[in-house]
Amino acid sequence: xxxxxxxxxxxxxxxxxxxxxxxxxxxxxxxxxxxxxxxxxxxxxxxxxxxxxxxxxxxxxxxxxxxxxxxxxxxxxxxxxxxxxxxxxxxxxxxxxxxxxxxxxxxxxxxxxxxxxxxxxxxxxxxxxxxxxxxxxxxxxxxxxxxxxxxxxxxxxxxxxxxxxxxxxxxxxxxxxxxxxxxxxxxxxxxxxxxxxxxxxxxxxxxxxxxxxxxxxxxxxxxxxxxxxxxxxxxxxxxxxxxxxxxxxxxxxxxxxxxxxxxxxxxxxxxxxxxxxxxxxxxxxxxxxxxxxxxxxxxxxxxxxxxxxxxxxxxxxxxxxxxxxxxxxxxxxxxxxxxxxxxxxxxxxxxxxxxxxxxxxx
Amino acid sequence: xxxxxxxxxxxxxxxxxxxxxxxxxxxxxxxxxxxxxxxxxxxxxxxxxxxxxxxxxxxxxxxxxxxxxxxxxxxxxxxxxxxxxxxxxxxxxxxxxxxxxxxxxxxxxxxxxxxxxxxxxxxxxxxxxxxxxxxxxxxxxxxxxxxxxxxxxxxxxxxxxxxxxxxxxxxxxxxxxxxxxxxxxxxxxxxxxxxxxxxx
Ligand SMILES: Nc1ncnc2c1ncn2[C@@H]1O[C@H](COP(=O)(O)OP(=O)(O)OP(=O)(O)O)[C@@H](O)[C@H]1O
Ligand SMILES: [Mg+2]
Ligand SMILES: [Zn+2]
Numbered sequence: 001x002x003x004x005x006x007x008x009x010x011x012x013x014x015x016x017x018x019x020x021x022x023x024x025x026x027x028x029x030x031x032x033x034x035x036x037x038x039x040x041x042x043x044x045x046x047x048x049x050x051x052x053x054x055x056x057x058x059x060x061x062x063x064x065x066x067x068x069x070x071x072x073x074x075x076x077x078x079x080x081x082x083x084x085x086x087x088x089x090x091x092x093x094x095x096x097x098x099x100x101x102x103x104x105x106x107x108x109x110x111x112x113x114x115x116x117x118x119x120x121x122x123x124x125x126x127x128x129x130x131x132x133x134x135x136x137x138x139x140x141x142x143x144x145x146x147x148x149x150x151x152x153x154x155x156x157x158x159x160x161x162x163x164x165x166x167x168x169x170x171x172x173x174x175x176x177x178x179x180x181x182x183x184x185x186x187x188x189x190x191x192x193x194x195x196x197x198x199x200x201x202x203x204x205x206x207x208x209x210x211x212x213x214x215x216x217x218x219x220x221x222x223x224x225x226x227x228x229x230x231x232x233x234x235x236x237x238x239x240x241x242x243x244x245x246x247x248x249x250x251x252x253x254x255x256x257x258x259x260x261x262x263x264x265x266x267x268x269x270x271x272x273x274x275x276x277x278x279x280x281x282x283x284x285x286x287x288x289x290x291x292x293x294x295x296x297x298x299x300x301x302x303x304x305x306x307x308x309x310x311x312x313x314x315x316x317x318x319x320x321x322x323x324x325x326x327x328x329x330x331x332x333x334x335x336x337x338x339x340x341x342x343x344x345x346x347x348x349x350x351x352x353x354x355x356x357x358x359x360x361x362x
Numbered sequence: 363x364x365x366x367x368x369x370x371x372x373x374x375x376x377x378x379x380x381x382x383x384x385x386x387x388x389x390x391x392x393x394x395x396x397x398x399x400x401x402x403x404x405x406x407x408x409x410x411x412x413x414x415x416x417x418x419x420x421x422x423x424x425x426x427x428x429x430x431x432x433x434x435x436x437x438x439x440x441x442x443x444x445x446x447x448x449x450x451x452x453x454x455x456x457x458x459x460x461x462x463x464x465x466x467x468x469x470x471x472x473x474x475x476x477x478x479x480x481x482x483x484x485x486x487x488x489x490x491x492x493x494x495x496x497x498x499x500x501x502x503x504x505x506x507x508x509x510x511x512x513x514x515x516x517x518x519x520x521x522x523x524x525x526x527x528x529x530x531x532x533x534x535x536x537x538x539x540x541x542x543x544x545x546x547x548x549x550x551x552x553x554x555x556x557x558x559x560x561x562x
Contacts, residue, residue, distance in 0.1 A: 066385040152511045159512065162477035170483060173475065175520045180511060 001111060001303050003043065009069040010062040011045075011087070012038040013359035022352035027345050028338045030356030036338035039361065040115065040308040043071045043336060045109035046085055048140040049092050050147050058089045058282045076109050076303060081122070083110055105348050108144035112301060114293050115141070115308040118315040120286045124274045128263040135264060138293050139195045140351045141305060146191050149345055153184040154260065161254045169250060178242040181258060186234035188259040193230060196221045198265065202292035210284045210323060215268045217285070222263045230262065283320045291327060304333025312337075313344035322346075371397075407493075422433070425470035425487040427452045432488060435468060446495065447504045448520060450474055450513070463555045466502075469494065472511040475519060483519060492523045503553040504558055505532045521561045531558035 013035045028036045042062075061068045071084040078308055086097040094101045101107045115137060119126070121173040123134045139146045160177035163170065196219055207217045223229040224299045225241035241257045242249075249256050266273045266285060266357045273285060297305045307328075313321050328335060339345050342353065354361050365415070367375075371393060372535030379389035396404055421433035428434060435441060449455045455468050471486045483489075495503060505520055507513035517532045524530060533555050 064386060066379075066383070128374055156515075158478050159476065159515065162480075163482070166477060166482060173477075173483060173515075173519060176515050176522075180515060180520070255376050 001074055002305060004075050004080070006043065006046075006072045008039065008042045008071075010065040011042045011060060011068040011070055012062060015062060015359055017042075017359075017361045019361055021336070022350065023334055024180050024349055025328075025335045025336070025351035027323060027342060028336065028354045028356050028361070029342050030148065030230055030338075031267065031340060031341070032159075032354045035359045035361075036187060036356045037310050038359075039356065040310050040336055040338060042275065043072075043306065043308060044113055045087065046070045046072055046083060047113040048139055048144050048147050049085065049094070049107075050137075050151075052115055052117065052137070052310075054310075057087050057092065060087050062075065072111075076110070081110060083107070085291065092173065095288055100219075105315075108148075112141055112297055112305040113291060113295065113308055114138075114305045114310050115259065115310065116290050117288070118312065119137055119311040120290075121283055121315045121318070123215060124277070124282060128261070131263055132154060132260070135195070137193060137288070138199070139191055142159075142195065142300060145192065146188075149184050149187050149191075149222040153181065153188050153258075156180045156184065157255050157258065157260055162207055164250050164255070165253045174246065178239060178246075180329075181237040181242060181255075182235045184239045189221075189226075189229060189234050189238075189262070192259070193221055193264070194224075194265075199289075199292050201294055202295050203288055206291040206295070207284060207288035210288055210320075211281075215336075216270065217266065217288075219264060219266045222265060223259075223262050226258050234263055280317065280320070283316055287320055287324060287327075294331070306332065306333060307331070307335040309337045310340055312350045313339060373439060377526070378517045420470075422474075424456055424468050425472060425490075426468055426508055427470075429476055440465075443498050444501045445504070446498075446502070448491070449506045450508065450516075454506060458555065459557060464504070465496070466504075467500075471507075471516070473509075474507060474516045476512050481511045486516075488520070488523070491520060495528060498531070500528065500530070502529045504555070505530060506555075530561045532561050 002023050003021050005018075005020050007016075008014045010017055017039065028039060030036050037052075042226065044050065044052045046062065068086060068087040069084065070087075071082070074081050074083055079251060082095075082097050084098075086093045087322060094112070096107060105191075105334050119130070123131055136146070136150060140150075156177055158173065161183065163173050163177065200219055203219060204217050207215070221229065226232045226234060226237040229237075242255070245255075245257045268277060273281065277285070294305060294307070297303075312324065316324060321344070329345070329349060337345055338356075339349075363542055366372075370461045374393045374396070376387065378384055378392050379386050383390070396407070417429050417431070418427050421428055421436055422431055424433060426433040426435060428467075442465045446463075446469055446526050447455075447458060447464055447466060448469045448471060448472065449458065450471055451471055453547070455470055458464055458468075469487070471488060473481050473486050474484065476484055477483060494500070503524060505517040506541045514532075517530075521530045
């Protein structure tokens with residue numbers, strides 16, 4: 001799929017950007033702090049209704065404004081749709097071809113993006129929160145409707161946490177939140193498990209290709225409330241876990257169990273990569289993961305996703321960087337790349353270069 | 363940053379931009395519109411604002427808005443007293459009334475349960491529901507809160523407040539996402555009311 005036009009209004013530091021992206025490579029060049037990442041984030045929001053870094057609506061709106069807009073013409077084969085998102089502090093609204101969207105499923109499935117940011121290279125050594133964001137972003141790319149249930153789940157967690165901190169705790173209300181969390185939390189975990197299951201063979205394959213040998217890469221989801229989550233009744237398990245952690249949750253003032261506390265582990269030849277892998281192996285893992293993600297989307301959707309590569313060359317060593325551009329030259333979709341130095345971007349094919357400066361793009 | 367507006371203009375812009383959906387740009391445009399009109403317009407506008415606040419009060423039965431102790435719907439003899447629709451706001455009541463699909467009584471909550479914003483069940487017009495339903499002999503309660511998780515939690519809370527022999531249904535489908543009920547067009551809302559779902 002291809003973004004044929006993109007306009008961004010009052011989104012972070014981008015006050016009014018309107019461009020017609022190239023169908024292949026778009027290279028956004030600019031010094032630090034000019035708005036390159038913000039531009040990629042705008043595309044990510046258009047695709048998944050979620051910020052790349054999981055930020056709140058309020059943080060996406062340009063200081064002093066009440067709402068932000070991202071709008072684009074998306075071509076998928078012969079069909080062209082105009083998608084529009086308005087971000088306000090209290091929620092997002094979406095339009096397709098000028099009509100308000102009533103069913104989000106109508107919206108999702110329109111645009112699929114795969115993103116790659118510099119921090120991703122550290123994901124296995126980073127916090128569980130960063131890993132969940134990394135995993136969730138990949139799932140949004142493949143099944144954007146996931147973002148709806150994930151948002152609802154997070155919203156209920158926040159309400160429950162506040163209710164737990166009330167002067168007089170209303171247990172009837174906590175019961176209701178437990179039921180809401182169990183249903184949505186189970187779906188979140190199921191979707192994560194399914195993703196890990198589906199990505200695993202491709203991940204092993206692409207990791208093997210980068211290292212030219214098979215190191216037995218394994219990715220495992222760790223569910224805090226169900227030791228063997230595959231095939232378990234997750235709604236029941238989460239409901240039970242929430243009930244038995246209620247006293248502790250009330251004492252701490254937050255919800256201590258559920259998918260918002262889960263994690264995943266990647267091991268290589270039986271050893272957790274987090275502790276044992278070399279710098280190069282970490283980089284290779286992320287690259288392999290992204291390549292596997294793209295392959296999964298291409299197969300699932302029959303179309304190449306849009307790639308959002310944020311300043312990646314700065315984090316990859318020359319060898320991995322070459323791998324990346326080898327891969328990209330064989331990839332036939334649309335790519336948005338940001339960089340502070342155009343020298344890093346080794347693109348021979350058709351491309352358009354954009355200059356990003358103080359929230360403007362030319 | 364060279365030119366600063368006179369204090370009174372920036373005060374008006376400030377006040378206007380506190381209105382929902384009004385950004386600073388729109389507020390500025392509105393302020394200059396008011397400035398361009400003759401003095402009588404400003405008097406009328408200010409008068410209308412003060413009067414509405416002084417005259418309008420909540421119906422002591424259902425919480426709807428009106429100028430009397432009881433609202434027009436609560437006092438209308440032809441309304442069906444066995445059926446009650448619970449809405450988040452007066453604006454939602456008006457939206458549902460316009461569909462013409464509902465002939466019962468209303469109950470206006472003036473909000474949804476949102477502990478995150480400091481709104482617990484006790485802060486809403488909730489405790490009165492059970493007594494009203496029992497007193498009137500209401501047999502069906504339709505909860506028309508919006509399809510958000512807060513709308514759902516509020517609906518579930520209401521279900522718990524009522525006896526099991528009262529049928530409680532919720533309209534949820536067919537509304538715009540993120541979607542406050544008041545934005546729904548008439549046909550959609552009408553369909554949503556006819557297609558209500560029973561709350562367990
Ligand atoms: N809500 C907002 N309103 C206005 N400006 C914002 C907002 N959020 C972020 N910014 C500004 O956006 C700029 C950062 O933009 P961005 O992260 O896209 O930079 P970048 O070009 O990717 O830089 P780098 O090369 O350092 O990654 C900062 O100057 C920041 O102050
Ligand atoms: Mg950046
Ligand atoms: Zn009344």
